[in-house]
Amino acid sequence: MTRRRCGVWSMLGGAALVLSTIGPAGALPPAPAAAGAGLGPSLALTPVFMVGEEGVLTLAPTLEIVTPAVVNIAVKATVAARPNPLLSDPLFRQFFGVPPGAEGPRERTVVSAGSGVIVDAVRGTILTNHHVVDGAEDITVTLKDRRVLKATLLGSDPGTDIAVLRVKADRLTALHLADSDRAQVGDLTIAIGNPFGLGQTVTTGVISAKGRSGVIPDGYEDFLQTDASINPGNSGGALVNSRGDLVGINTAILSSGGGSVGIGFAIPSNIARAVMEQILKDGTVRRGHLGVSIQTVSPAVAESLGLPRAAGVIIAAVERGSTAEKVGLRTGDVILAVDGRPSETAEVLRRQIGLAQIGDRVRLTVMREGKSFDLQARIGS
Template structure:
C-alpha cells in the first residue's frame, strides 16, 4: 500500500501555480455565493405521505430454537455416559424482519412466512417505540405470507391498493427494517410484473422493483406514491446477499386473499378445477391460429373433475376469470389455487372461433397430496396423475404440482411439472403408492421421472 498524499500535494501545488499565473494577467473577480431558492418554489418530497403511513410499518423480532450441530458420536447415549457428557440444549436464535399493520381495530399485521417460521416468541416494535407480543394467526409457506395479531390502542393501518392496476414504470416506495437498522425508506419503480419461475415460493406472481430491498426488509411494505399498499417485500436476487436493484414483492391482491383465508380457517384451503394447463407459445399460437391471444391453454381435463362437469375441453384457452384477464398458465394456477373450495367462478374461454363464458365450481384440493413432510419429498406438493396425463406419457405416476424454495425436495432437484413413475425401481401410480414405497425410509431414493417428455433419474440421500 502506498501513500497518495505526496502526489495529491503535488497536484495541488501545480494548480496553485497555474492559478497564480492566471491572476497576474487578469483582474480578480468578486466571489459570488448562490442564495437559497425563492420561497415560492416548492421542492418535490414524499415526506407528507411517509409521515402518514410509516407508523403502519413495524419491526418484527423472532426467537427460535436451533438444533446444535455436533459430532454424530455425541448422539450415542453409551458414548455420552462413558465420557459423562451433558445433554446439549437447543440454542436460541434471534432474527429480524418487517411487517405491515393492515387492520388497526383488530391489530392484524401482515409479514412473510419465512420471517416467523419456527419462531417460539414473536414481538413487534412500533414506530413510536412500543414493543408488543404478537400471536401467529396463520402462515402459508406456498405464498410466503403470514398473519400476526397484536393488541394495542392507537394503531395506524395502511390502506390497501390495487396491485392489479400497477404498470411497469410506476413509482413505488419500499419501507422496512434492513439489517436491523430500524425503519428505512427507499424508492424506485416497478421494473416488471408477474415474475414467476424463480423457485422462491410455490405460488409466484411477483412485482419486481429496483427500490432497495435488503435482508430485514422481508415482510415490509411496497407502496405507491399516494401511500397505498401494493406489495409485501419478500426476496431479492443477489449474488452477494445484498441489494443489486432486483427485488420482489408479493402483490397485495394475493396477500389479502391469503390473509382472509388465514383469518377464516387458520390456513389456506386451496381449490382445484382438474385441468392441466400450459402457456401459449408462439408455435402453439401459430398452429392453433390464436393470433396474439393471451391466456392459458387447457392441455387436459380430468374425467369427473369440476372442469369436466363445467364442460371445459382440451384445447380451450382461458382468457379471464370473473372478468379479470388471465396472462398465462402461472396466473391461472395462482387464481384457482387461491380461490376457496366451493366458490363459483366464471371463466371466459376461447374455443375455436367462438368465445363463451363457462361457470365452474372450485373443488377442494386433495389434502393427502399436499403433506409429505418428514420424507425425502418434504416441500413438494403432489397429486395423482390424471388418466389423460397417464395416457400421454404411457405410464401412471405422481405429478409434482409445486416445490417450496429451499426445501429438501428442491435440493433434490425436483421441479413443478415432474411426473414420478417409479421409486427405487418400484412403479408408483398414486401418492399412496409413493408413501408406501418410502415408508421404510431408505438411505438412498432413486426417482424415475418424466420431465418435458423425457425420462431421467434423480437420486435423493
C-alpha cells in the first residue's frame, strides 16, 4: 500500500474488489439495454433492488451477474532491498568479520495484489490501476470461478493511474462503461473487491462528490468521491452504478489509519475509457497540448473582466509556434469551455486538453474584451 502526503492519501493496493448495499424504500426502475460500446458482450441489467424471500429487498440477483467481471490481480516484481545500515559501516563489518559483498541481497522479489475489471469479454480486456501493475514482471489474473490466467500488460498511464491488461479465455463476463459525466451526487454506488485479502466483498453507498483533485501529484484528476466502503485491496476495482454499469475504477482513499473512513475516490469511467482507447490504439498515452500558460480566474479577475462569476481559465502566456498561437489565442483571453464542457479551473482545462487525442479538433469557447466567441483548434503534442 502506497501512502501519499504523510499517510493521509492511501493508494488501495490489495486484491479484488468491493460491493456494498444501502437499500432504498422501493425497487429501482428497470435499466435500458446496455450496448457494449464496441467492447464485446456486456451486461444489461434489470432493477438492482428486487424483492426476495419474505419480502426482503436484495441486490443478490444483480450481483450474481456483475461480480464475475471483477477479478483479482497478483503481481510479482523485483524491488531494491533495503540494506542493513549497520552492514554499511566498514568498522562494523570488520569487527564482526563480514566479508565484502556479504551485506545481503541488493534486490528482493515481492508479490502484491489488486483488482481489475473486465470491460471486453471477447478480447479479454481488463482495466486496473497503474500503481497495481507498476514494475510488474509477472501478472496473474484470478476469475471469480477460480480460473487462473496469465495477463499481458498492454500499456499503463501514471498520470491517470490507469493500466490495461489482456487475458486469453472464453466465457468471460464484461461490464458496460457508463457515461460518468451523467453521474450525479446522490447516485447509488456499489464497490466490489477483496479488502485485506478477505475475498470478494460488496459494499454500497452513494456518490458523495464529483470533480475531486489533489490525490495524485501532477495527475489528470476528476475523481468521483464515494462513501461506499473501500479499503486496501480494492485498487483497480469496480465502482458500479444502480444499473450495474461501471462508473469508476477505485483508486485511493482518505484515511489516517489505512482503513475506510467513508471517503474513497474512483477514476471516472469516461477518463478510463479515453486512456484505454489510446493504449489500445498506440500502446501508450500521448498528452494533448495547446501551448499556453494558464491560471484559474479569481473573483478579482472575474470582476475586472466583467464575468458573471469566478469561473474559467485566463491565459497568462502563449508559446511561439504553438497551436494556441496559430488559432489566434492571446494573453488575457479567458477560456470558458472545451467542446461545450465548462472549463471551470486550470486543472479542468489541463485535463480536457491532456486527455484529448493528438490531432483531434476541439471547440474552444473564449471570452475577449467582454465578448464570447468560439475557436476551432487542433490538439498538438
